[in-house]
Every structure is written in structure tokens, then in C-alpha cells.
Amino acid sequence: MDKMLDFRTVREETAGPRWQALFEYHWPAYEQWYLSEGERERPGYLACYNALRQHMPELLDTYRTLCKLAGGSDLAARFLSLYQPPPYITGCSQAVLASPSSTMLARNYDYPPELCEGTILYTHWNERRVIAMTDCLWGVLDGMNDRGLAVSLAFGGRKAVGQGFGAPIILRYLLEFCDTVPEASEVLARIPTHMAYNITVADSAGRYVTAMIAPDRRASIRRVPVATNHQKKIEWYAHALASETLIRERQLSILVDDEDTTEERLIAAFSSPPLFRHDYRRGLGTVYTAIYRPCSGRAQFHWPGLNLDLSFDHFPEERITVRYGVRGLNHG
Amino acid sequence: MLEYLTRLLRRLLGHTPADTSPQTAPGASPVSDGATTMSQIKTIADVRRYFLNNKEPVYFISATNFNLLGIGDWVGNFRHINYINCFDDQQRNVFVPKEKFPRDFESIEDINNYLLEHKEVIDFIQSRADGDNAGTAAFLMFDEHTEEVCKQLGLKVAFPPAELRSRMDNKIETVRIGNKAGVPSVPNVLAKVGSYQELCEVSKELGDDLVIQTAFGDSGHTTFFISNEDDYYKHAEEIEAESEVKIMKRINCRGSAIEACATRCGTVVGPLMTELVGFKTLTPYKGGWCGNEMFAGAFDQSVRDKAREYTFQFGEALREEGYRGYFELDFLIDMDNGEVYLGELNPRVTGASSLTNVAAFAHSDIPLFLFHLLEFSDVDFDLDINEINERWAHPESVDSWSQLVIKHTDESVDLLTQAPRTGVWKMAADGSLAYHHYDSHPHAAEDESEGFFLRISGVGDFRYEGADLGILITRGRLMDDDFQLNERAKAWIEGIRAQYAGQSLQDPVVEEVAVSHAVGGGNFKIL
Numbered sequence: 001m002d003k004m005l006d007f008r009t010v011r012e013e014t015a016g017p018r019w020q021a022l023f024e025y026h027w028p029a030y031e032q033w034y035l036s037e038g039e040r041e042r043p044g045y046l047a048c049y050n051a052l053r054q055h056m057p058e059l060l061d062t063y064r065t066l067c068k069l070a071g072g073s074d075l076a077a078r079f080l081s082l083y084q085p086p087p088y089i090t091g092c093s094q095a096v097l098a099s100p101s102s103t104m105l106a107r108n109y110d111y112p113p114e115l116c117e118g119t120i121l122y123t124h125w126n127e128r129r130v131i132a133m134t135d136c137l138w139g140v141l142d143g144m145n146d147r148g149l150a151v152s153l154a155f156g157g158r159k160a161v162g163q164g165f166g167a168p169i170i171l172r173y174l175l176e177f178c179d180t181v182p183e184a185s186e187v188l189a190r191i192p193t194h195m196a197y198n199i200t201v202a203d204s205a206g207r208y209v210t211a212m213i214a215p216d217r218r219a220s221i222r223r224v225p226v227a228t229n230h231q232k233k234i235e236w237y238a239h240a241l242a243s244e245t246l247i248r249e250r251q252l253s254i255l256v257d258d259e260d261t262t263e264e265r266l267i268a269a270f271s272s273p274p275l276f277r278h279d280y281r282r283g284l285g286t287v288y289t290a291i292y293r294p295c296s297g298r299a300q301f302h303w304p305g306l307n308l309d310l311s312f313d314h315f316p317e318e319r320i321t322v323r324y325g326v327r328g329l330n331h332g
Numbered sequence: 333m334l335e336y337l338t339r340l341l342r343r344l345l346g347h348t349p350a351d352t353s354p355q356t357a358p359g360a361s362p363v364s365d366g367a368t369t370m371s372q373i374k375t376i377a378d379v380r381r382y383f384l385n386n387k388e389p390v391y392f393i394s395a396t397n398f399n400l401l402g403i404g405d406w407v408g409n410f411r412h413i414n415y416i417n418c419f420d421d422q423q424r425n426v427f428v429p430k431e432k433f434p435r436d437f438e439s440i441e442d443i444n445n446y447l448l449e450h451k452e453v454i455d456f457i458q459s460r461a462d463g464d465n466a467g468t469a470a471f472l473m474f475d476e477h478t479e480e481v482c483k484q485l486g487l488k489v490a491f492p493p494a495e496l497r498s499r500m501d502n503k504i505e506t507v508r509i510g511n512k513a514g515v516p517s518v519p520n521v522l523a524k525v526g527s528y529q530e531l532c533e534v535s536k537e538l539g540d541d542l543v544i545q546t547a548f549g550d551s552g553h554t555t556f557f558i559s560n561e562d563d564y565y566k567h568a569e570e571i572e573a574e575s576e577v578k579i580m581k582r583i584n585c586r587g588s589a590i591e592a593c594a595t596r597c598g599t600v601v602g603p604l605m606t607e608l609v610g611f612k613t614l615t616p617y618k619g620g621w622c623g624n625e626m627f628a629g630a631f632d633q634s635v636r637d638k639a640r641e642y643t644f645q646f647g648e649a650l651r652e653e654g655y656r657g658y659f660e661l662d663f664l665i666d667m668d669n670g671e672v673y674l675g676e677l678n679p680r681v682t683g684a685s686s687l688t689n690v691a692a693f694a695h696s697d698i699p700l701f702l703f704h705l706l707e708f709s710d711v712d713f714d715l716d717i718n719e720i721n722e723r724w725a726h727p728e729s730v731d732s733w734s735q736l737v738i739k740h741t742d743e744s745v746d747l748l749t750q751a752p753r754t755g756v757w758k759m760a761a762d763g764s765l766a767y768h769h770y771d772s773h774p775h776a777a778e779d780e781s782e783g784f785f786l787r788i789s790g791v792g793d794f795r796y797e798g799a800d801l802g803i804l805i806t807r808g809r810l811m812d813d814d815f816q817l818n819e820r821a822k823a824w825i826e827g828i829r830a831q832y833a834g835q836s837l838q839d840p841v842v843e844e845v846a847v848s849h850a851v852g853g854g855n856f857k858i859l
Contacts, residue, residue, distance in 0.1 A: 035433075039433040039435065040433075040435055040436075044449030044450065045450060045451040045454065046448070046449035046454060047449065049454075050484075067451075072451070072452075072455065073431050073452075074429065074431050074450050074451035074452055075431060075433075077451045078451075
């Protein structure tokens, strides 16, 4: 009944054998998922390449390197572009707490644990060093770079699917090529997404925004410090009910609006209901809590009873096994 | 460095730059063998040398390489990029991507676009490219999307634009061009048909026995034979969906095919071939094409002369329309009075190209397809086309070749567990077949006891009604003078079929999938 997930910290500045090993380990499962609607439903390699070239040209060199490490196959290259992947949904809560002296982005990732890679990757692929929780092998669920930008994504709670990229690669692009919230906002307004996502971005200067992006409407980018799983009004009631998106949003809004809320208080809130969720049976339980402090370059990952402290200067390679049970969550 | 040497040589030899072709392709260096310059191609020997020395990649991209078998022997750096691996990786100049998924292709264009967007194919093309110039691509079929992709990959398409080709391919348009060029069609009317009564009214002068064709369509799929109301209702839906159809008088005719190439120096015309049509042992489609025969005495001299003359005229008319390069015409020979009528135009290489480019005339001069490549190269040429046409018209230029396209003709569906290999097969005196040796060229079949077989459906493929099993090319004839399959043809068909074995699909679900695969557009025609 219990589900287990191994979290691993992997440090490889230039993509090489370690990333290749990750690819080989996860590819069979991803391949199955990528083909879940039939191969023909996914765009051809040239369309994927062209989409990347048009919207994120600076990422092409990294993409080529990874494709080569992945064995150069057609299907893997199409998958790695994250252009028009099969639709998928997640839960998640995220909030920014910014004061003149520090910025903190905290979030809970609510998802089926068996579908999470659990890889925290430290890379230096382009000009910036990046620490991020990966998805789809190089995409980013949440993370930060050494120029002081932190990002996090939450599903937008809408069924719309259209032409665009899976959000994790957009977050990767932000961390590889942006330093500030204004730069990131410009990118989020421009790059097409294939589903609705709420992307929260914070920088070391204390700026923050939440971008509600979707394939069927212009991005709404506002100075909002919290995001859960809906965009403006509720459209998908079943998902909203199951994920309790409104309750979580309300809780987070009260917390960040309260002048007395400290970083510790906000972090603690992520560890208990309604933000911390035990709904593992329906795939909406909290898999981990991440806290990014872009001013000091520190990242923390929390599970009940366990913390992992990482930074650009201190990034030990570790493996942590977490057990997700009906009665709670343990590490062991 | 090469450029510097070239300039130096030109100066030494007293040529001004204006003497040379302004747009010489890489590899088509004006310095032929270090001694003389070849600013303009004037002889067949020049053409041969030009292509043998070719360095710029030339690709034929298609489901199989059947249509241009053997062209690689004439053109340096020639590669086939195919979807079906007919040669099991034994053929060096055939590239087939390794990673493929079963797909229901809707057309050959669809296959070609899939290939051109495939990473392995793109990597292959780019690994052989010279900067932005990736070379030249030829296709059996392509569309506007293919053109866009080629542009991005740096490939020149060696054919007139898809839009023009598509207009020329329209059977109704063909009649109009023929009329303009003085090439008659079978008595016909072009009209929109909404009911049987309407059909009768517009076709009064054509008699009761009618043949209706739609503007586009191939090999028996869209040709309807109608002599009464019942016949009409069998096809009414397809006929009435068209904005205009070609309604012909049904004549007692034989099908023939002739291939030609419209060049700036005139239209080069190949020999007239007979067509194998609708044989039940080969194809399940009534009126469907299933092969060709080429031999010096195919039809009377007067018919051959007329067909060649018409083809030349048609080629010149095509040039006026802006079309150039390879094309094929079907002529219908009226067996009652020897009249030669224009059937249809295929503005492309075709299934018959495999014979046109194989015969003695092609090897004593150059294959017809080389005129096409020449027309689409940047090189300047001035060839005496009349002289070539006269030589090719001579009976001694035409040796005898035949081909059979063997389809699965039963309604059954099964999974192939055994299939004959591509190469030369030999028939023993008792009619049994045995694999003789691997080869990629039909010439390897030395006499009538041998045949070159190109395997299309292989182990692991579904065998369904209409599936292409393979193509046999052999020396000599396969029909008798009454246009019936001869005993040798029957023995070959039986022998090849006997090499296939399949596993029946017990599971009804699997069978249903297989049938829908076959019915739902999966049975693309490779030719």
C-alpha cells in the first residue's frame, strides 16, 4: 500500500555520464508515457527542433548535447524537446515571502510519488549554475540559479490543451538564461505552453510575479505571491474539489498578507493541512516541500522529520528514501 | 584552394570567367580531368562523366527505392532514403531509419514527410551536407510541406513545384493539354454528374458502355466501368462527390506506358511499353496496374511511331505550361482500329521507370532519369535530342524486360512469418524457385530462368488484401500476343507466393486491428 520514492542529489556541471545514466534509468517509463496516446499524436523531430529554435534558441546547444547522450534516437529527441508532450496534471501550492533583506520561494509538490523522478540536479550547462528538481530528465519543477532567480510551477486547473511546450522546459529555460523577474516575465509572456500552468518567479532583489500561462489565452502576469491550482475563476470543478485549490490559496494568501508571518511560520504551514496533503491514493499527496532562498543561493528540501540543505557551495551527493503511507510520510 | 586552382587554370587556358557556367554546383567543378575545361555539356559522354564525378549528394526519398533501382551506378554520391528496408541492410546506398513505429500512412507524400522530419534522416543528410547545401532530393510524390522541409534542410527539390505538378496530375487537365498539343483522348466529355439520368444525358454520343474517371486517383481505385444503372449505383457516391469527372466511351483497348523527359533542348522519349492490368493473380483491383513489359515489337511500328510523336508533342506542351523533367504518359491503343489515345499523365517518375532506366538504350547512352537530373542541375548543356530520340526509337536499342507487381489478392489477413529475400532467384526446370545470390540491380538476372525480386512485405508485416508483397523484374516477356499472362509468368507468380508464409490471427481483436489497419488508409500504394 505504501509508496516509496528515492530522492537523489546529482552534481554534474557539464552534461555527461551521470545525466546519461539518469536518462537510461528513467527512459523506459518515459517512453511508455510519451507513446501513451500513440506515436503519431506526438510531433515529428523536425517540428520539435523548429519549435525550440523559434522560441528558445539559446537552449539548442544543450538540447543537442543531451540528445547525443540519450543515444541520438528520434523518439528520445522528440521527448526531450518537451514540445507537445502528452497532457498531464499536477497539484502543488507555492508562495513567495519577500522582505527587504531576503526573498524566499516555498512550495509543496503534490503528485503521484511513483511518477516523480526525485532527482535534484546541480548543473552548469550554460553561463549559470542551476539547482533544480527535475522532470522529464532536464525540465524543472522548481529550482534556482546562481544569479538569484527562483521558479516553481503549479498546474493551472484547466483542461485546455494546445500547441506549445510542457512547462518544465520553460522553467529550465528561465533558469538557464534569465537573472531577474522582469526578464523571466518577458519570457513567460512569449513562450507557448501546451497546458495551463501557474508559474511563480522570485528574484534576489525581492521582486516576484505569478504568471498564469495557457495555450488558449494570453499570459496573465501579475505581482501575486501565491499560486495553487486554478487560474482566476474555477473551470474544472472536479479537479478544484479534489485538490482543494481554493482552500490552499486562501490559507497562503492569509499567511503572506500577515505582517507577522516569518519564514519559519510559512515553512511550517507547508508541513500541515491544508497545504500538506495526504491524498496519495488519488495522486494528489505532497511529495516534497522545497524552499529556495535566491539571495544566499540556498535550497532546502523538507519531508516530515527530514531536511536536506543544499547550496551552490555545498551540494553533497545523497540518496534519501521516502515512504508515502496512508497514515503519513516517513523516511527510511 | 580548389577555387584558386580553377581560376589559375582558366587564366592559363585563356578562358574568361564568362565562359564557364555561373552557377556551378560543388562537385561539378568545371575542371573535368585536370586538362580540359567542361564549360558546357555537349555529348552523352560529358553527361556520364559529369554524374560519375558528382560530389554533391543526390537523394531519392520514397517508401522503397524500386522506381530508381540502379541509378546509383551512374551518379556519384547517390543515396536512397526509404521507409521499407527491402534489402535488409545489404545495400550500401539505401538508408532506412532504424527507429520506426507502425503508422497508418495516408499517402506516399505522408511517408516522405515522415522520413524528412525523422531525426536519423536529418542527421544523415546533415552529416553529408556542405554547409547550407545539403544536395538534391528527388521524390515519387511530394507536397508543399515537403518543399518547406527541404528548404529548411538545404535540399533542392529536383522537380517542378508541387502545386504545378498537382495541376498537371489532374486527369481533366491532361485532356485539355492533350487537345492543345494535338494529342487526342478517347472520345469523352468532362462534366459534373449528379445522377444516372444526368450521366446518360451528357454522354449520349458516347454510347452505353462508359468508363468514368475522377480527376485524381490511381491504379484502378478511381476508374469505374458503367454500362447500366446498377453499375452506376455501385459507384454513385464517389462519382457524385466530384466537381467534374471524365466520362469516356469504352473501347476495346490495350494499356501502354511511355516515359519521357522534357528538357530545355527538347523532350527525350523512351520506348513504348505494354501494361499489365487487372490480373487477378496479381492485384485485387479491377483495372489496377500490375506491371509492364518492354520489348522492341510492343505494338505495330505505326502505333509506336505515333505514340513517340505524341509524347514528344505533349512534352513540348508541358514545357509551355512551365513543367519540365520526367513524366509518363499512358496511351490507350484501340485494338479495333489502331488509334492511339492519350490515357493519363503522371508528372513524375513512376513504376515503369524501373524498366525505362534498365534497358539496353539506357545503358548504351544514359538512363532517362539522368536527363531529368541534368535538367535540374545548375550545369549548362546543349545536347542533340533528336539524335538521341532517333537512336532510342531503333528496335535494336530496346531489349526485352518485364516486371510484375505482386499484391496479396485474398481477403485474408495474417502476419508474415516467412518472406523471400531481395536478390536473384532462379527457376528450375520443374518450376521451383531457389534463391541464387544477392544483388541490387535487375541486370544481375542473366536470362529468363532468373529473376530479380525486390521484397516489399517482410517478416512481421501484416499481409492483407492489396498489400504489396514484392516486385519481380526479369528478362523477356510475361504476356502473350493476346495480352494474357504466359506460362512463365504464372510459374513465377506461383513460385514467389509459395515463398511467403503467414500466421493467421486467431485473436479477433488482433484481426480487427489488422483489418482496420488495412482498410483505414494503411494500405498506401507504394508505386
